Amino acid sequence: MLSALKRLHDMRCCFRKSDIVLACLLVCFGCKQQSEEVVQSESANPLPRKAYLGYVDTRVGTAPSIADITVTEVEEPLGYVSPIVGNPSALTHWTPQTAKWTDRVITVPVPYWYDQKKIQGFRGTRYPNGAVVGDWGPMSLMPLTGEVKIDADERASSFSHATEIAKPHYYSVKLDDYDIKAEFTAASKTGFFQFTFPESESSSVVFDGVYVPGYYKVIPERNEIEGYTVIAGHFKNHFVAKFDKKFEAYNVDMLPNVVDADLVPDGFKAAYYNNDKLEGEPDVFVTYSKLNYNWLKAPAEGVEDDFFSAVYTGTLVARHSGEHTFELTTKDGTRMYINDEMVIDQWMYRATGTNIHKMNLIKGQKYNIRIEYYDGSSTTEMHLRCAEPVRPDPDLGPKMALKGADGNAVYITFATKDQEKVKMKVGTSLIDLEQARANMEEEFSDFDFNEAVAKGSDVWEKELNRIQVEGADDDKAIFYTALTKCFVNPRNLNEGGRYFSPFDFEVHEGEMYTDLSIWDTFRSLHPLWVILKPQETTDVINGMLNAYKQGGWLPKWPNPWYRSIMMGTHADAVITDAYIKGIRGFDTELAFEAMLKNATEKGNRGFSGRVGIEYFNEIGYVPTDIFGFYGEPVARTLEFSYDDYCIAQMAKALGKDDHHDDFTQRSKRYINVLDKETGLVRGKKRNGEWLPPLDKSISVWAQGTDHDTEVYYKNHTLLVPHDIPGLADFMGGEEKLVDYLDEFFEKDMYYVGDEFSMHAPYMYNSLGTPWKTQKVVRDMLAKYFFDDVGGLPGNDDCGQVSSWYVFGAMGFYPALPGTPTYEICSPIFNKVQISVGKGKVFTVTANNNSKENAYIQSATLNGEPYNSSQLFHNAIMEGGELTFEMGPEPNKEWGNQR
Structure with a gap:
């Protein structure tokens, strides 16, 4: 099929x-x-x-x-x-x-x-x-x-x-x-x-702001x-x-006027709710003369910074008859009603966007306007404009283009000959216009x-030459396309040694990165950078610490500022993994201070941090009756436990023995949401009462069919990469956990695009059955990844899925970030050469390799017999060669030394 x-x-x-x-x-x-x-x-x-x-x-x-x-x-x-x-x-x-x-x-x-x-x-x-x-x-x-x-x-x-x-x-x-x-x-x-x-x-070129209006000026x-x-x-x-061509004409598409007292004489009455569902009675009432606001946090005193909702009502008195165009610009969910008829329906979590509605009004008549809104996280915007049916001055747009004006778009026009090439450079900056111009001239000084x-x-x-592989062309196409995606994000905000910080809105010297999908990328994207880009890894960590200094917290999913999405605070894992593997050049004491804050304090200033951390620290888990549907309480408990394991490793490396012992014990708290009755994770209330088995309210991702729900539970139960022996004990021994994994993969319950269990195929290595890791990984690489527009098996998540493929194809994977080890699998390439810096190359060679010969028969490391399914980071970074002899049947004697 x-x-x-x-x-x-x-x-x-x-x-x-x-x-x-x-x-x-x-x-x-x-x-x-x-x-x-x-x-x-x-x-x-x-x-x-x-x-x-x-x-x-x-x-x-x-x-x-x-x-x-x-x-x-x-x-x-x-x-x-x-x-x-x-x-x-x-x-x-x-x-x-x-x-x-x-x-x-x-x-x-x-x-x-x-x-x-x-x-x-x-x-x-x-x-x-x-x-x-x-x-x-x-x-x-x-x-x-x-x-x-x-x-x-x-x-x-x-x-x-x-x-x-x-x-x-x-x-x-x-x-x-x-x-x-x-x-x-x-x-x-x-x-x-x-x-x-x-x-x-x-011939013309039009510029716009995609979702929002902009300010434009033409300098002919x-x-x-x-x-x-x-x-x-x-x-x-x-x-x-x-441009390299003269403009013959230009224009700004002017914005409609803000709806103010000229159209709504009594203003807009706002009712705010401290929930994002308009539930219950309003908590705060405010009256506005117009809706043209950007709120960094709460829109009014007494309103929560995030996850609030509001209803704005006003009566518009039309000054003209004819078609009116309403433009409503908001961030997150909004609905607009005119005379109780819904005319805009964008009730969803989203970035800033503009919605347009056109309708005929009659001069002198009154129209009731109601705007419903809910805010997710970070900032809030609310702008209502209206273009009345008045003939515009045709000369106004060109005049304002020369002067500079707000508009929906700007465009320039010129005549062209057949096959005439027109070139254009577009410099960008978060700092100012002069920096944008300087960036353009620095990067492309001419029109060649x-x-x-x-x-x-x-x-x-x-x-791409950081890694060179030898094998089939189709496999190379998949590999190098995946490797390309591993280098797109995170996004470097540095502009000539400076950056505009999305955390305090000031210009600083130093490093800043954003669009870090850390919940995903700590698993293998950042470990790949540790090998290939150690200096830039240092820069990324320094950027995280700058975010901590300017915003009060390490980022967990900055886009570009704090986004209160996903579970855990896996900057802990990124920093620990880098430090354990020899990355230096950042303030380790400051980093450890920030990690401790993650583990002990509730989020504030619009940053959610570890949601439920106060309960995790009090009773050892995040309770489902307090953090229910969408709250991901079970996942949070598992991920907080892993983060604490990483803090323990960092503490050990820094000689902080008391912290090491404390956080090692904290890392065992995952056991509090493992249920002996079902053999799976399970939601638990604050009083210790379990939710019903396979209860769908555990997560939005557990919805759908009963099979969907079971798949969710099966995947989540494996989210204990830091204590596989402990998970095996819960299951009843290593053999039971192997049986669980066998059924898990045989029944196709593994979703490769789901980060929760990305390490699962590699767990066999820790359970004395490394040949199963070799087989499962090799099969998954062939089953899910293609040289095709449909060749990715799920959200790439800023390179995480692609980096999962890159590691697996090379023959080893960082199954436990925070430790200097990798789990060996079955490389798909005959030879992999990795430039690891300082003029050194680490080579993985697979002799007699083919699709049929997927099992490792024996191995040598730098010419010496090697009988471990685990590879240490130093062995890679020192250069050398890991050589496998491959065969069609598993050698169950190889790879059992740990």
Whole structure:
């Protein structure tokens, strides 16, 4: 069935390797053919440089998985990635935009979906690739001919995937409706575009803020546009766009007026509830003359900072008859009613967005307006505007474009000859406009587009050459595309030694990273960086500590500020794992202080921290009757226990023996939510009473069918990576836990995209059956990952799923971050060479390797017999060679030494 699905998919998508290679040869300047010719060597990397970009297609994961995925009804096996372009960890990436929002099982602002038929523009995005959160401070631009269309849907052009080239440093596509070829490359803060226009008296480029209005100014004598959009009312995404062609016309699409006392003479009455469901009686009442606010925290005294709701009511008196256009800009959920009829329905957790409603009003008549709103976490926005049916001054837009004005969009227009190439650079900055201009000039000092593409190619070839593999071409395509995704996030906010902090809204010197999906990425993405990018790992940790100093807490899912989502405080794991493996260059005492705060104090200042920590510390678990549905109390108990294990390891490394002993004991508290009756995790009330077995209220992810619920419980029960012997004792011994795992995998209850149990295939190593790890991992790599747009088995989560693949394909995996060890599996490649710094290379060689020969028969490490299924970090970083002899049957005598 799976192979049939893949063949069917292959027939409808132009995704064959030969097509990609041909496209690279003809168009993609910096890309080399797939022959991997040696192009140069570097002193920093002793391996001779090879060309790997020909294997990469960044569209992998932009369509639903073609594999048979175990997933609950409330999830979809989607990668949530886009074909983004830009340097690793770029401040701003660029990508084609097929949608502002997409209604899937989860409504998300992912810019690009493979199955959508039109391109709305090209987005400067900060959407964390593969995640399900917000795109903060994006902008979009679109070339077109003929009548200028501002609305993204109206201006969208059809296109064919056959004309796309999607690489991490270069994207190209033909916009069929306008006969425009669009190409772009990007560095860290600047996008560089080349548009090949047809002959036209009216060729234009439109800029907008995607979800929000912006400020725009045209400087025709410099061929420039500058402007910014406001991010949550507290800082700005600045940009400067510079063309190599003179403007012949320009305009700002002006904003409607804010609805104020001229339209609503008695103002808006607000009723606030200290819950996010409009439940019970209001707690606070306020009257506003208009709704045009950005609130960093609470909108009024007595209202909670986060997770509140509100109803705003007012009476509008129309001053004109005719069509009125209402624009409602909010963050998170909103509904708008006019005369009790719902006209806007966006009742969902979301990033800032603008919704539009048009209707005819009659002069002098009264209209009751009601806006319902709920706030999730972080900041709050509420803006209501209305365009009345008054003929606009046609000269106002161009005049205001020169002066600078707020608007929905700005555009410039010029005549073009057939096949004329127009080039444009767009520098971005969170600091100010001059920094955006400086970033642009530093990264692309001229308009040599081909050279810019070659420069981006060089950057990415250097990244991919950190690991060189030998094996089948299909496997290389999957591997190097996955490795590309491992270097996209976290996002580096450094601009010339400075950064704008999303935690105190000030400019500082030093390091700052955001879009860290730490709940996911602590498991293998950060451990991969420890090996490949030790210096940048230090920078990331220093960024975390700067967040702690400026915001009071280590970040756990910054996007770009604190987001109170997911469980645990796994910065504890990231820092501990790095330190245990030799990463230095950060303040360890400050780091330990911050980790202790996570483990002992409730969150504040809009940061949730470890929700339920006071109960975890009082009674040893997070109770379900206090933190119920969506509260994930059982998962929190398990993850707090693991975090405490990491703190214990950090304490031991720092010589803090009392803390080590204390947190080692705390790490055993997971046992309090393991139930002997069911043999699984189970919710427990504060009084010690268990919830019913397989109770669905344990989590939103446990919804759906009864089988879905059982899958959730089975996966979660394994979330004890730090104490497998203790879990085995609970099960009744190692053999019982092996039986549990056997049934778990045989009945296909493992969801590879679910981080809770990503370490599960490697648990066999700790239970004396390493050949089972070898078999299970090898099978999963083949079953779930493909060189196909549907080739990812779930949310990539900022590179976590991709890094899980990268480690497994190489033959070892960091199953327990916080310790200097890796679990050995069965490498799919005949040879893997890893540049580990200081001129050293660690090599994994698999002799007699094939799909059939998936079992390790014997091994040597640097020529000496090696009989352990565990590999130590020092062995990797010192360089050397781990050699496996492979065979078709398991050797049950190998790998049992620990």
